[in-house]
Amino acid sequence: MEEHLTVGRVAELACVSVRTLHHYDEIGLVRPSARTVAGYRAYAAGDVERLREVLAYRRLGFGLREIADLVDDPDTDAVAHLRRLRALLLEQRDRAVATVAAIDTEPEARAMGIRTPSEDQLKVFGAQLYDTIGSAYPATRRTEPRIAARVWEALGDARTVLNVGAGTGSYEPPDRDVTAVEPSAVMRAQRPEGAAPCVAAEAESLPFADRSFDAAMAFSTIHHWRDPIAGLREMRRVARRVVVFTHDAHDTAWRDRFWLIRDYLPEVTGLVAGRPSVQRLAGTIGARLEPVLIPWDCADGFFEAYWRRPEAYLDEHVRRAVSLWTRVGPEAEQRAVDRLRDDLASGRWSERNGDLTDLDAAELGLRLLVA
Ligand SMILES: C[S@@+](CC[C@H](N)C(=O)[O-])C[C@H]1O[C@@H](n2cnc3c(N)ncnc32)[C@H](O)[C@@H]1O
Numbered sequence: 001m002e003e004h005l006t007v008g009r010v011a012e013l014a015c016v017s018v019r020t021l022h023h024y025d026e027i028g029l030v031r032p033s034a035r036t037v038a039g040y041r042a043y044a045a046g047d048v049e050r051l052r053e054v055l056a057y058r059r060l061g062f063g064l065r066e067i068a069d070l071v072d073d074p075d076t077d078a079v080a081h082l083r084r085l086r087a088l089l090l091e092q093r094d095r096a097v098a099t100v101a102a103i104d105t106e107p108e109a110r111a112m113g114i115r116t117p118s119e120d121q122l123k124v125f126g127a128q129l130y131d132t133i134g135s136a137y138p139a140t141r142r143t144e145p146r147i148a149a150r151v152w153e154a155l156g157d158a159r160t161v162l163n164v165g166a167g168t169g170s171y172e173p174p175d176r177d178v179t180a181v182e183p184s185a186v187m188r189a190q191r192p193e194g195a196a197p198c199v200a201a202e203a204e205s206l207p208f209a210d211r212s213f214d215a216a217m218a219f220s221t222i223h224h225w226r227d228p229i230a231g232l233r234e235m236r237r238v239a240r241r242v243v244v245f246t247h248d249a250h251d252t253a254w255r256d257r258f259w260l261i262r263d264y265l266p267e268v269t270g271l272v273a274g275r276p277s278v279q280r281l282a283g284t285i286g287a288r289l290e291p292v293l294i295p296w297d298c299a300d301g302f303f304e305a306y307w308r309r310p311e312a313y314l315d316e317h318v319r320r321a322v323s324l325w326t327r328v329g330p331e332a333e334q335r336a337v338d339r340l341r342d343d344l345a346s347g348r349w350s351e352r353n354g355d356l357t358d359l360d361a362a363e364l365g366l367r368l369l370v371a
Helices: 007-013 018-026 045-061 064-071 079-111 117-124 130-139 145-154 185-189 228-238 252-259 261-265 267-272 280-287 310-314 314-319 323-327 330-346 348-358
Strands: 041-043 161-164 179-180 214-219 238-249 288-291 365-369
Touching: 007 018, 007 041, 007 045, 018 045, 041 045, 045 064, 045 079, 064 267, 079 267, 130 185, 130 314, 130 323, 145 238, 145 365, 161 228, 214 228, 228 238, 238 280, 252 261, 252 280, 261 310, 261 314, 261 348, 267 323, 280 288, 280 365, 310 314, 310 330, 314 323, 330 348
Parallel strands: 161 179, 161 214, 214 238
Antiparallel strands: 238 365, 288 365
């Protein structure tokens, strides 16, 4: 017989008040669908599963209306929710790492008699992963002209362009009226002289009226967004056309064909688990998907850029400019680098991947979404 839990027992186990549970019931978020023998309403297994999702999203800071949309999504089953929650918790951990790093600088400064300005004290709460790792970014990250040409072509005749998650300004078209959005102060500070004006904001809540821009673009950033679906909806709201460059983390080409993940850094698979598929992202904004091949001599040092130049990954500067290397943690990073160095020296890497030297461009799951 299926186990049913009373409201009181559920409140006790989940460490929430009975009042909270009644409220969720009243607004239709989680309804106890069963009855106890004595006729009281009770939570069946499915209700408990739903409540667990609701409480986990709540703990992550989602609002009740947003949560209702998430848990009612017919395309997301329990396992998909768990994966997504895991990814969100990792993101929260990244933010905590950034906040701790920001806090850590203060005692030292105080010991030297320097008081942290009020504005900087508050910025600690908004610390972003890129506030911690962003200063290493410009060493290897820049516009790759062949990929930029694809993005700019997809922008069509747009005159006003919003670049969301703009970072240091790579891929911003020079011949249009660009406005940038970037939450990390460190990244904003590294935008070159004369770069487009940049607003401190997040994709999930763009501070612009509906249809303010001809087009909105996002390059290599949506995997960092707390809620990529909400961010894409925002882009769609503020712009007539949307162009996004991202990777298909569900695609086997990305996980299994790219030797770096397959043979050296399988931890990356865990980091991307639970993210919405690229098809779902495209569906959200009604976009078509175009594959983007990565040239062997790609000028922008993103994660996949050095697929035919494996020695590059041994370079600390290359790794520090790509967040995944920080996110997998120092142990996995060191192990991967040591193993790659050994395999390059022994010829094992070439034995396994010799066929790559004949390719000028590789399909590694990178995609342009054009809506
Ligand atoms: C890999 S960088 C890409 C920067 C730039 N688009 C480029 O191609 O060089 C990712 C950027 O996304 C930003 N980002 C992180 N979370 C964001 C959010 N919720 N909304 C907008 N941007 C975000 C980071 O601060 C970082 O600058």
